[in-house]
Amino acid sequence: MPVLVLNASLQPLSVIPERRLVVLLTKNKVAFVDEQVRQAIEEGINARHLPADEPVIVQLLANVRVPRMALRPTRANILLRDDDTCQYCGKHERDLTLDHIIPRSRGGQGTWENLVACCRACNGRKGNRYLKDVGMRLIRQPKPLDHEYAGFFLLRYPRLREAYQAYLLSAQVKTA
Ligand SMILES: [Zn+2]
Known part of the structure; x- marks a missing residue:
């Protein structure tokens, strides 16, 4: 209880x-x-x-x-914020990966705004490319979680x- x-x-x-x-x-x-x-x-x-x-x-x-309280964008916190839901296709499942929206190889940071929960299929499809290059969209804009x-x-x-x-x-x- x-x-x-x-x-x-x-x-x-x-x-x-x-x-x-x-x-x-x-x-x-x-x-x-x-x-x-x-x-x-x-x-x-x-x-x-x-x-x-x-x-x-x-x-x-x-x-x-x-x-x-400032919360860090750890894997657990990102998955919690995104409710275990892939932020590209909306699939809800355990064990999602994290995707850097702007790929790390192109200078994307590990920030609240640049990390989202992502299923393996979407991660594979996107790879190290920009969203516009692969025709993918976020289902919502990622924001930081804080105590408020x-x-x-x-x-x-x-x-x-x-x-x-x-x-x-x-x-x-x-x-x-
Ligand atoms: Zn997906």
Whole structure:
């Protein structure tokens, strides 16, 4: 049961295991954002049996300052940003390669803007050439991931991400 922790300002901070949630609750550091989820989890804690697949979101009661975190364009981070999807043909699979959009042999750098997830077929087709020379296009323009990017770690937790987006929408409705 992964638990999403939001800052008091609703910015996603981290995903924590349920043990850690129990500690934060005991210390009165966090509050549930959803009343039904609060009841389910509190009953679960009392019964020592927590619901396994409930997406749980809690909010810190006091805001903490988060230094802006620059993420490096590692292979893992590029694949995470591109959602394991080839950025040329849209194929979704594990074990994609990375492609330098401007080929390394022509001065292309290992940057967020120049690296994309790429399947082997597309990589073979493109080789060391420019996109325009092989008639290939990117399905979207690559951008850097940073900590502001709606919690990049949430990409690994699709159900939590959905619950978070639904919560943000409902919070906007309430303040509108
Ligand atoms: Zn492809």
